[in-house]
Amino acid sequence: MIPPEAFSRRHEPSVRPLPPVEARPQATSGSDPAKSGEPPEAPTLDPEAWEPLRALAHRMLDDMLDYTAEIRRRPVWQVMPEAVRARFRAPLPAAPGELADVYREFQEIVLPYAGGNVHPGFMGWVHGGGTAVGMLAEMLAAGLNSNLGGRDHAPIEIERQVSEWMREVFGFPEGASGLFVTGSSQANFIAVLIAREAALRAGGLNGNGEGHLTAYTSAAAHACISKAMHMAGLGAAALRPIAVDEHHRIRLAELRAAVAADRAAGRIPFLLVATAGTVDIGAIDPLRDLSEIAAREGMWFHVDGAFGAWAKLAPELAPRLEGLERADSLACDFHKWAQAPYDAGFILVRDGKQALATFAVDAPYLRRATRGAAAGSPWPCDYGPDLSRGFRALKAWFTLKVYGTQRLGEVVARCCRLARYLEMRIAANAELELAAPVPLNIVCFRYRGGARDGGEDQDAVNARIAAAVQHSGIAVPSTTVLDGRVALRAAIVNHRTQARDLEALLEAVTRCGRQIAAAPAAGPSEAAG
Numbered sequence: 001m002i003p004p005e006a007f008s009r010r011h012e013p014s015v016r017p018l019p020p021v022e023a024r025p026q027a028t029s030g031s032d033p034a035k036s037g038e039p040p041e042a043p044t045l046d047p048e049a050w051e052p053l054r055a056l057a058h059r060m061l062d063d064m065l066d067y068t069a070e071i072r073r074r075p076v077w078q079v080m081p082e083a084v085r086a087r088f089r090a091p092l093p094a095a096p097g098e099l100a101d102v103y104r105e106f107q108e109i110v111l112p113y114a115g116g117n118v119h120p121g122f123m124g125w126v127h128g129g130g131t132a133v134g135m136l137a138e139m140l141a142a143g144l145n146s147n148l149g150g151r152d153h154a155p156i157e158i159e160r161q162v163s164e165w166m167r168e169v170f171g172f173p174e175g176a177s178g179l180f181v182t183g184s185s186q187a188n189f190i191a192v193l194i195a196r197e198a199a200l201r202a203g204g205l206n207g208n209g210e211g212h213l214t215a216y217t218s219a220a221a222h223a224c225i226s227k228a229m230h231m232a233g234l235g236a237a238a239l240r241p242i243a244v245d246e247h248h249r250i251r252l253a254e255l256r257a258a259v260a261a262d263r264a265a266g267r268i269p270f271l272l273v274a275t276a277g278t279v280d281i282g283a284i285d286p287l288r289d290l291s292e293i294a295a296r297e298g299m300w301f302h303v304d305g306a307f308g309a310w311a312k313l314a315p316e317l318a319p320r321l322e323g324l325e326r327a328d329s330l331a332c333d334f335h336k337w338a339q340a341p342y343d344a345g346f347i348l349v350r351d352g353k354q355a356l357a358t359f360a361v362d363a364p365y366l367r368r369a370t371r372g373a374a375a376g377s378p379w380p381c382d383y384g385p386d387l388s389r390g391f392r393a394l395k396a397w398f399t400l401k402v403y404g405t406q407r408l409g410e411v412v413a414r415c416c417r418l419a420r421y422l423e424m425r426i427a428a429n430a431e432l433e434l435a436a437p438v439p440l441n442i443v444c445f446r447y448r449g450g451a452r453d454g455g456e457d458q459d460a461v462n463a464r465i466a467a468a469v470q471h472s473g474i475a476v477p478s479t480t481v482l483d484g485r486v487a488l489r490a491a492i493v494n495h496r497t498q499a500r501d502l503e504a505l506l507e508a509v510t511r512c513g514r515q516i517a518a519a520p521a522a523g524p525s526e527a528a529g
């Protein structure tokens with residue numbers, strides 16, 4: 001921890017301080033408060049003295065920078081002791097507390113038990129690692145306390161700017177709209193709503209039980225697609241999960257057959273969702289072929305590119321996303337491979353008017369103007385379900401400007417090279433076996449020791465290995481089920497991950513594997529040693 005007095009010396013600012021504020025007419029009371037009944041001046045929620053707060057604020061900032069800089073010295077993840085968990089059941093605070101005390105509590109009961117995804121040894125699920133730059137942008141955004149629902153202010157111009165850059169990255173035409181949302185789940189949901197709206201306007205429902213809107217995606221698509229269909233009122237059953245090939249890519253012949261069968265049954269194929277980077281193994285659907293099928297069948301073509309879309313930034317990977325530029329909409333997450341802090345999902349819509357047609361509403365308290373603070377329509381709230389919205393765009397703007405598409409693309413490419421290295425190390429290890437191809441940055445594998453009775457035990461052994469390795473604090477892999485069998489899954493997304501982290505993962509997996517196979521009754525934490 002750095003003493004606050006060291007701050008000014010350690011961090012000579014190289015940027016200009018804020019310009020002095022221009023004098024403006026001070027609000028003064030026009031009348032004698034005692035006589036007019038005007039309420040007296042009262043304390044606000046700002047501190048009475050700023051200096052102690054400033055010192056503590058600097059310390060918090062330094063602590064978080066140290067946390068990030070020294071993250072390797074911490075366990076990736078650790079179990080929260082019951083005594084700590086109990087402290088989250090404290091009574092509702094009525095009386096005010098001291099900020100320093102609250103911060104100490106944060107350091108004691110929150111910081112050590114965070115999710116772990118800042119750590120280079122975190123490979124469970126597809127999580128970004130975050131950056132100090134993104135953290136600072138979050139702080140600045142919170143300081144501005146902007147509401148990006150609408151009106152005329154610079155933060156909205158930042159969101160428009162980032163949207164324009166995204167349009168350029170993904171080769172979308174002018175007139176495309178971009179919108180920050182929580183994550184790709186929400187972005188995919190918005191895409192389903194826009195596609196549904198477009199289909200309904202085209203006369204999709206005829207009201208006599210026929211003409212059900214029907215959507216298509218691969219069996220390897222993320223569960224949020226089916227959830228989106230459910231939430232959109234179309235029903236998860238109106239989504240056809242199409243079988244995948246051995247590379248986990250949608251089978252085109254089966255897709256064509258399903259569309260034809262539905263048409264013959266009077267249904268209306270309205271939406272085709274491709275995945276660029278499946279969550280299980282990182283497979284990329286054949287986007288160009290799918291775009292052609294969608295165009296021929298009059299379906300909305302949406303791409304779930306939650307993390308995989310960022311492969312576009314790596315010249316060696318970008319060709320695999322050929323056809324993405326033809327999508328009607330694209331979902332992707334700045335908080336995954338683009339390393340912005342959570343949350344920062346994004347949706348790009350080819351024809352922004354389609355988004356407006358779905359979401360823009362009129363209300364007297366949202367009246368637009370040509371002059372003043374209510375100018376600048378259409379507003380972000382017209383392109384999605386949210387009215388009040390935070391300034392997520394700022395961390396994306398900082399991230400893009402500080403690292404450029406080049407360095408972000410290098411991170412993406414390096415993660416994929418690390419995945420191929422891990423694949424090679426697993427293939428060379430007799431105790432391990434690969435469970436799926438490695439098209440991008442995700443490696444699925446199994447510990448093969450300890451399998452008895454035709455592999456039934458192997459599922460349990462691998463599930464217990466995952467938990468044991470997590471408990472060890474050395475690495476966090478996750479599990480998935482491939483071809484009905486449990487597999488360990490290492491998703492390499494964090495820009496801090498190095499080859500030595502993969503070695504540590506393999507060492508922990510084989511060590512825990514041997515222990516678990518030797519002592520089948522032991523629980524994961526015992527086996528972790």
Ligand SMILES: *Cc1c(COP(=O)(O)O)cnc(C)c1O
Pocket residue numbers: 126182183184185186222224275277278279304305306307333345
């Ligand atoms: C992560 C992911 C999602 C969900 O995105 P969130 O940002 O977690 O809501 C959807 N699809 C794919 C392919 C993903 O990897």
